[in-house]
Structure formats: C-alpha cells, structure tokens
Amino acid sequence: MLGMNDSSTPHPTAGPTNTGTGTSRPARRTLLRALALAGVVAGTSLSALPPVATASAAAPETYTLTIRHLDRAGTATGGYRTNVTGISGPGAEASASPYDASGTVTVRLPKGRYLLDSTLNGADAAAGTDWIVQPRLDLDHDMSVTVDARTTAPVDVRPPDSGARYLHSMAFVEATHEGTTRSANIMMSSAGLRVAHLGPSAESGSVKEWIDTYWSGARADYALGYTFTSARALTGLVRHPAAASLATVKVRGAAPGGAAGTGFVDIQPSAGPTVGLVQPLPLPGTATFLVTPERGRWDVGYAGPAAPDTPPNRYAANDFAVRAGATTTHTFDNAVFGPALDQAPGARPAAVRDGDTLSVDVPLLADGEGHVPSAPRFHGATTTLHRDGVLVGTRQGEPGRAAFTTTPGRAAYRLTATAARGDGTPASGRVTASWTFTSAAAPRPAALPLSTVRFAPALDLDGTAPAGALVRVPVTVQGEAARTGVRSLAVSMSADGGATWTRVPVTDGRAGFRNPGPGGTVSLRAELTDTEGNTLTQTQTHAYRTR
Structure with a gap:
C-alpha cells in the first residue's frame, strides 16, 4: 500500500498514508507522473506534513481539538494516521499530524476552517483500509471529533473482465474555502479500500474527489476513474462498467529500421492528480487500454529503449478526448521524422x-x-x-x-x-x-x-x-x-x-x-x-x- 502527496520527503512509516497540502497542481502532477514512470507503486510513503501544529508568530486565538479513533469493532485503536490541514481563517497555514497510541489524541490549533483526513488499519491487513475525510471542520471552540471505521463503505470498482488483476488505486480529495484549496489523498497497492465522509456538509461544489483504479487483463489493461463535485466526501463507491461504456486507447510503439527492445507505455487522466498505469511493451507492439469517458480527457506517454550512450526517448500525447465504444490510437517513434510546430492555442512560438x-x-x-x-x-x-x-x-x-x-x-x-x-x-x-x-x-x-x-x-x-x-x-x-x-x-x-x-x-x-x-x-x-x-x-x- 502506498500513500502519497506532493513532497519527496520520506516518512518513516510504511503502508497507506493520507496527506493534506496546498501545493500547486502542476508541481504535484509532475511528481506523481514521475513516480509512475519510475514504477513506484508499493512500499513507499511520502508526507510533507510536520508532526506538530504550526501557527503564525502573532499567536492567534487557539482551541483544543480532540480526535478519537475507533476500529471496525468500535474499539479505540492506535492503528491510524490523521492529518489536520488549515484552509482558511487564522489557521489557514497551520497543520498537524497528531498521534497517541491510545487512539485519543489532542492538538491545539488556531481558529479556522480545516480539512481532516484519517487512515485506519486493523490488525488484519487483508481486511483492508478505512479512509475517512472531513472536508469541513470549523474550529471556533474546543471540540471533539470521532473517526469511526464502522461508518465506511467499500470502494467497489471493477472492470468487465473478471480475470483482470488489480494493480493499484488512488483517491484524492480537494476542499476549497474562501479561495484556498487544500487536499488529501491515499494510494493503495492492494484491494480493500473503504471510505466515508465525516462531519457537516461543506458549501455546495466546494469538495472535489477523484477515485482511480488500475487493472491488468489478458487482452487489455483498464484505467477506471471517476470524478465527483459536491459538498461532501464520498461514503463508498460502486462502479461495474460494462465493456460498451468504456473507450479504447491503443498505444503503438514502433521499431523503425528493424530495431527491437522493450519500451514502456503509461496512461493516466489529464485532470486531477493520480499515479497512472505503466506497462512494458515489446517492440514493435501495441498496448490496449480500456478507460472511463466519465473521467474526462486522458494522457499517454511512451518511453523507447535506451540506446548506447543516450537516455530513453520519451514522447507524450496529452489531453485528448475519448468516447464510449470508440478507439483512439497513438503511434510513437515511427517515421516520417521531421520538423513539427505546436499548434495548440497559446503555444509558445518556435x-x-x-x-x-x-x-x-x-x-x-x-x-x-x-x-x-x-x-x-x-x-x-x-x-x-x-x-x-x-x-x-x-x-x-x-x-x-x-x-x-x-x-x-x-x-x-x-x-x-x-x-x-x-x-x-x-x-x-x-x-x-x-x-x-x-x-x-x-x-x-x-x-x-x-x-x-x-x-x-x-x-x-x-x-x-x-x-x-x-x-x-x-x-x-x-x-x-x-x-x-x-x-x-x-x-x-x-x-x-x-x-x-x-x-x-x-x-x-x-x-x-x-x-x-x-x-x-x-x-x-x-x-x-x-x-x-x-x-x-x-x-x-x-x-x-x-x-
């Protein structure tokens, strides 16, 4: 299981983690795609959050937040990781990852709107992971919050191929208030994620959530992603798309001049952060992906085999539309090689x-x-x-x-x-x-x-x-x-x-x-x-x- 955010700072614990951050999306997306291309899928945990609360030098009004953590049996548990990230008000720049083995922890924070998210892991790893998100926590008095694994529901997203093998998934939440956006995410390299909303609803349209799952089948691979915008985080998700509702993306890797070798193909949605799917491709060859049109536009990349004294040759085709039942094909590294000018609106002049x-x-x-x-x-x-x-x-x-x-x-x-x-x-x-x-x-x-x-x-x-x-x-x-x-x-x-x-x-x-x-x-x-x-x-x- 892998938890990720926008920083490359290793965290000393392993397993799924969740993070809150205000880092800009281009930097985050660059890191996530680089990690996908590098094959970083499991056994790594990244976090940019300090272990204690931070506040401004002006010493604003503060309150005590008490957080109780309960497992699926309703028993206090120390198997959790919780982040509290400021969004607006005096605590907009405050953040904390408080922990106490008893399952009850307190932290003192400045007044303001916060995003809270918590990952709970039971003693049996095969039972899965619970991720609970409270996108609206208005800290204006001493208060208590209970993070209860019994409130979660499964993320049950499966491709139409019953023999397909689960690879990994990622859930990502953004909460916006007074023009500032903070985020949290969790990545899983094993199945069994359950999710839940916690607390009152936020403002309409202020919460965005992405859930992407990736699978490998005998004839095609699957990238199944869904996007939601509302006032609440998700409590469970069930999607079993039929083959006819998916779009086909074919990526062809060429071997001009008869050269052989193995390249690598990656695919991911264009919008929102994710860690996409990366697969080897014997050359010349074709990789086939079935993707969800509901996720919007898509990106594909191709890396050819390294030649003597030169790095791998990387190409990309980004932000293209797909349609259910239709096939989109991209061919990389084939002739005719020649000059090209970027025709996209607003492109930098050559x-x-x-x-x-x-x-x-x-x-x-x-x-x-x-x-x-x-x-x-x-x-x-x-x-x-x-x-x-x-x-x-x-x-x-x-x-x-x-x-x-x-x-x-x-x-x-x-x-x-x-x-x-x-x-x-x-x-x-x-x-x-x-x-x-x-x-x-x-x-x-x-x-x-x-x-x-x-x-x-x-x-x-x-x-x-x-x-x-x-x-x-x-x-x-x-x-x-x-x-x-x-x-x-x-x-x-x-x-x-x-x-x-x-x-x-x-x-x-x-x-x-x-x-x-x-x-x-x-x-x-x-x-x-x-x-x-x-x-x-x-x-x-x-x-x-x-x-």
Whole structure:
C-alpha cells in the first residue's frame, strides 16, 4: 500500500498514508507522473506534513481539538494516521499530524476552517483500509471529533473482465474555502479500500474527489476513474462498467529500421492528480487500454529503449478526448521524422525576435504523428543564420535549437537547421529546414513567421511501406502558413537518397506517387511560400523504407 502527496520527503512509516497540502497542481502532477514512470507503486510513503501544529508568530486565538479513533469493532485503536490541514481563517497555514497510541489524541490549533483526513488499519491487513475525510471542520471552540471505521463503505470498482488483476488505486480529495484549496489523498497497492465522509456538509461544489483504479487483463489493461463535485466526501463507491461504456486507447510503439527492445507505455487522466498505469511493451507492439469517458480527457506517454550512450526517448500525447465504444490510437517513434510546430492555442512560438536576439527552438525530429522526443536520436546538428546574405553565425548542438545576436534594422534573413538522424550514416537520413523572412527589432518579443510541412504515409511499425505501391501521402502545413495562408506548395520525392528529385502532384492535401522497389527508400521535399512571402524549403532524405 502506498500513500502519497506532493513532497519527496520520506516518512518513516510504511503502508497507506493520507496527506493534506496546498501545493500547486502542476508541481504535484509532475511528481506523481514521475513516480509512475519510475514504477513506484508499493512500499513507499511520502508526507510533507510536520508532526506538530504550526501557527503564525502573532499567536492567534487557539482551541483544543480532540480526535478519537475507533476500529471496525468500535474499539479505540492506535492503528491510524490523521492529518489536520488549515484552509482558511487564522489557521489557514497551520497543520498537524497528531498521534497517541491510545487512539485519543489532542492538538491545539488556531481558529479556522480545516480539512481532516484519517487512515485506519486493523490488525488484519487483508481486511483492508478505512479512509475517512472531513472536508469541513470549523474550529471556533474546543471540540471533539470521532473517526469511526464502522461508518465506511467499500470502494467497489471493477472492470468487465473478471480475470483482470488489480494493480493499484488512488483517491484524492480537494476542499476549497474562501479561495484556498487544500487536499488529501491515499494510494493503495492492494484491494480493500473503504471510505466515508465525516462531519457537516461543506458549501455546495466546494469538495472535489477523484477515485482511480488500475487493472491488468489478458487482452487489455483498464484505467477506471471517476470524478465527483459536491459538498461532501464520498461514503463508498460502486462502479461495474460494462465493456460498451468504456473507450479504447491503443498505444503503438514502433521499431523503425528493424530495431527491437522493450519500451514502456503509461496512461493516466489529464485532470486531477493520480499515479497512472505503466506497462512494458515489446517492440514493435501495441498496448490496449480500456478507460472511463466519465473521467474526462486522458494522457499517454511512451518511453523507447535506451540506446548506447543516450537516455530513453520519451514522447507524450496529452489531453485528448475519448468516447464510449470508440478507439483512439497513438503511434510513437515511427517515421516520417521531421520538423513539427505546436499548434495548440497559446503555444509558445518556435522562434522569437526579442530586440537584437533571435532565438529558435524548432523540434526537427518529431515522429510521424508529430510527437516531440525528449532525447532525439541524432548524429550532429547545425543551425545557421544569414542576414541580407551575410552569415550571422553557426550553432551546433541540439537539433533546431539556437540563439543569435543580430542588428536592429529591417533585413532579409535565412535560417537553416539540419540534423543527421540515427547514427549519422547516409542511410539513416537527414532533415533540413531552411526559412526566409524579413525581421526588425521591435519594442516587445515577436514570433518569427516560420512554417513546416508534415508528411504522414501509412507505415508498418518497422517504418516501412509496400514496395511499388501507389501511395497518397497526407501533407499538412503548420505554423505561419497555416494561419495566414499558402501561396504555393510544391512536393517532390526521390528514390535515390536525394540525388535526383521528381515533382509529384498534391491533390486534396495528399501527395501521389509510386514507391520504389523492395529495399528502397523514399526521400521527401517541400517548397512552400506563404501569402506574406515567407518561404520554407524542407528536405527529409531516407524518410521511410520499402519492403
């Protein structure tokens, strides 16, 4: 059993724990996902709470809180862990984790609204764990609270596959009052969680709760999550979803060039904290997950096997919608590798002019679906900048990433970024993108008008397509030209590694041509001009192979 919160400070006890915290969600979510990817599921307990109450130096009005703990037989028990976390009022920053082996403990705290949560474990570990949450504890006089395991009801969430194996689950509660949110959670690596609300109801809509359970089946894995917003914490939960009510998510891990090995796939809901499911994936291969649409949008990640002297290559597809009865598929680490620009609203520009500084960060080696790798496999990368035909500078290092200092006046620029893929041999291929545009210093940072072209042929998971086949390769424009419009776009292909090129027709967003014979390669080139006169010449040699 595992209890977790937003801190990496180890707590000296093991077993399920519960915590209260006001840490921001991005930091919490980053830690939880990192723990999931690291395979931390059981035998660890984390807590950021001090063992005694803390209060401000102003010595506010305080009251005594007495907490009694009863097990499922109604007997006083010392097998508990209780946290009291301030939400609002003078005690907003106070917190305590009081303990006394007798089962009755007192603590003195400043006046205010608190979140109390308590985990109780009986002598028989197989009997499960009780988690009781009081989202509204208004401490304005000396008072007593009884945490009673007899009030709990089971969390009974099961997939439609009776043979599926339970992996772990997590319950998380947020309580909000006067604009401040505090939280508590419990994670279980064994079944048998029971939960209950304690105390009066809070304000309508001020309590949010997530419960996620993860299972492994013979043909698919399951991520079953539910979200609730009300004035109370949950007392029990029963969900036995039918297969037809679940959405299917397939994650395909490629092995381009015939490489093998084992990757890792993870899945978790996009909203709210959780520790998702991580499974190994022999490559090339496909992992199948059945998930609950009620939990909202979802994230998946993929980590490829580490190559010599390089870390594992990580990709992610985040915040995508799912629908009951429908299948969503994400393919990672397959060709065609090439430049990609983030098209999400409000995304950070890939290139910016700030005064005399021109900064570039264009992912040159995104995979065939546009997922950007954390550690792209490349052998040498160069970025150069010319101003009115005169070299400003050359930078070497990470593909598509560089910064240059230029001069204020308006001028014509040519920016060129190139990277050799894989081990740098000619057969591994090379990606080059060259942009022209005009630019001048401005009073505030301004995005540079860059565009890219994405090619998305239908490929097997080894990065190959049928030899001699007539193909229609989807062609997508990203960046400035997608926003302002395309004046012209020409696509060419080469069957001899770029020694010669053949212009091919583009109809309805697809480039048509015939693949070369078995064991050949296809190289692709795009020449684009947008309606403002900015240009792109993009070349991807040995973009994919034929079989």
